[in-house]
Amino acid sequence: MDQEFKFPAGFYWGSATSAYQVEGEVENNDWAEAARQGKVPPAGRACDHYNLYEKDFDIIKSLSQNAHRFSIEWARVEPEEGKFDEAEIEHYRKVLRALRERGIEPFVTLWHFTLPIWFVRKGGFESKKAPFYFSRYCEYVVKNLGQGSGIPKFWITINEPMVFANMGYLDGNWLPLKKWYYPLSLFRYLGVVKNMITSHNAAYVKIKAVNPAFQIGITTDNISFESSANPFNYLLAKFLIWFQNHRFLRKIYGRQDFIGLNYYFHKKFGDKKQYEKSDLGWDIYPKGIYNVLMELKRYHKPVYITENGIADAKDMKRAKFIKDHLYWIKRAIDDKIDVRGYFHWSLLDNFEWPWSSLPSSNFGLPDGFRPRFGLVEVDFKTMERRIRPSAYEYKKICETNS
Ligand code: IFM
Numbered sequence: 001m002d003q004e005f006k007f008p009a010g011f012y013w014g015s016a017t018s019a020y021q022v023e024g025e026v027e028n029n030d031w032a033e034a035a036r037q038g039k040v041p042p043a044g045r046a047c048d049h050y051n052l053y054e055k056d057f058d059i060i061k062s063l064s065q066n067a068h069r070f071s072i073e074w075a076r077v078e079p080e081e082g083k084f085d086e087a088e089i090e091h092y093r094k095v096l097r098a099l100r101e102r103g104i105e106p107f108v109t110l111w112h113f114t115l116p117i118w119f120v121r122k123g124g125f126e127s128k129k130a131p132f133y134f135s136r137y138c139e140y141v142v143k144n145l146g147q148g149s150g151i152p153k154f155w156i157t158i159n160e161p162m163v164f165a166n167m168g169y170l171d172g173n174w175l176p177l178k179k180w181y182y183p184l185s186l187f188r189y190l191g192v193v194k195n196m197i198t199s200h201n202a203a204y205v206k207i208k209a210v211n212p213a214f215q216i217g218i219t220t221d222n223i224s225f226e227s228s229a230n231p232f233n234y235l236l237a238k239f240l241i242w243f244q245n246h247r248f249l250r251k252i253y254g255r256q257d258f259i260g261l262n263y264y265f266h267k268k269f270g271d272k273k274q275y276e277k278s279d280l281g282w283d284i285y286p287k288g289i290y291n292v293l294m295e296l297k298r299y300h301k302p303v304y305i306t307e308n309g310i311a312d313a314k315d316m317k318r319a320k321f322i323k324d325h326l327y328w329i330k331r332a333i334d335d336k337i338d339v340r341g342y343f344h345w346s347l348l349d350n351f352e353w354p355w356s357s358l359p360s361s362n363f364g365l366p367d368g369f370r371p372r373f374g375l376v377e378v379d380f381k382t383m384e385r386r387i388r389p390s391a392y393e394y395k396k397i398c399e400t401n402s
Helices: 030-036 049-062 086-101 117-121 130-145 161-170 184-210 231-251 287-299 318-334 389-400
Strands: 012-016 067-071 105-111 154-159 215-221 224-227 259-262 266-269 303-307 339-345 376-378 385-387
Touching: 012 105, 012 303, 012 389, 030 117, 049 086, 049 385, 067 339, 086 105, 086 130, 105 130, 130 154, 130 184, 154 161, 154 184, 161 184, 161 215, 161 231, 184 215, 184 231, 215 231, 215 303, 224 231, 224 287, 231 266, 231 287, 259 287, 287 303, 287 318, 318 339, 318 389
Parallel strands: 012 067, 012 339, 067 105, 105 154, 154 215, 215 259, 224 266, 259 303, 303 339
Antiparallel strands: 376 385
16 A cells, blocks of 8 residues: 655646747757757647647646746747747746636746757857847746736746757757767867856846746756765766765855756666666656755755656556655655655656657657657647656646645
């Protein structure tokens, strides 16, 4: 029999998505352009969430979730440098109102991986002017969405900056697909990370000037690094904990009101154990979420688990995955980590970025849609939604806060 654990009163229970992965028909960002050139899989109509968001929010409500994390597509809002599209802002106002009408607390991500083409042409986050462009966009959105009936309180400036920098500038398989020889790649990578730090800090100042009560953070994809007793492995794990998990957070220390934690990966150096795996071949290691949460104690900030999820097309592992991770989150709460919410990734099956662990390297249409992360299954031909059994298990948790 399952043990029961109560979560703190007022805990946010939700799920997360990002604009390009669910909205559909975004043509003017860097991923859409690269897809047209055959360099990455296309997102096409994705889940058509741009049109179906009210239906999707009805599903959220029916599943008793009280919060939802979604993102704004920068290229929609600012299609040309300095020119903002009021019609798109109005769309996101409607999205916010639709959430509020259903009693769902919005957590708004201002930027989740995809960039307007004009910004990329200006050098993207390699450019010293990136903080200016980025913070101007954030200020515009917050000024225009941060008023009226749907007004959000929680703002996330940047999603997973270290993943963006790693995958785009070291690994080179994500946009901007920059593969250079070492150590040039490392210098570029470090420059991009530095500019993202400055961009977040500049955006923080501008958002706070709009409304000091707004709560602002980033989401960080921290990895649980552990090691065997071997001293080399021990030092390697320690170095990576600092380099990968904490360097960014430390540099924005005074300019974050909360920490958004995304947890997917662990690495134990010197460990040959085989773990159960997701459809993407990623180890399932729930205790890792406890490890990365305990590392956040030093910041003395509220923490929201802004993403945690599994590619599991058959939905055989998801319910247990959620419960096992929540068990370790509760252990961290008992050990004095101020965790205030959990957002499952994802609400819907959606477009997934090209991981090298994807079963096929052929970038035909199905590839980006093969990993199934949704609590809700999507038929990408008919756009029909079908709530998976694991979503009903999660619903019980949301309803009882336990
Ligand atoms: O789909 C992604 C999301 O965009 C960022 N975090 C990890 C998810 C699963 O790979």
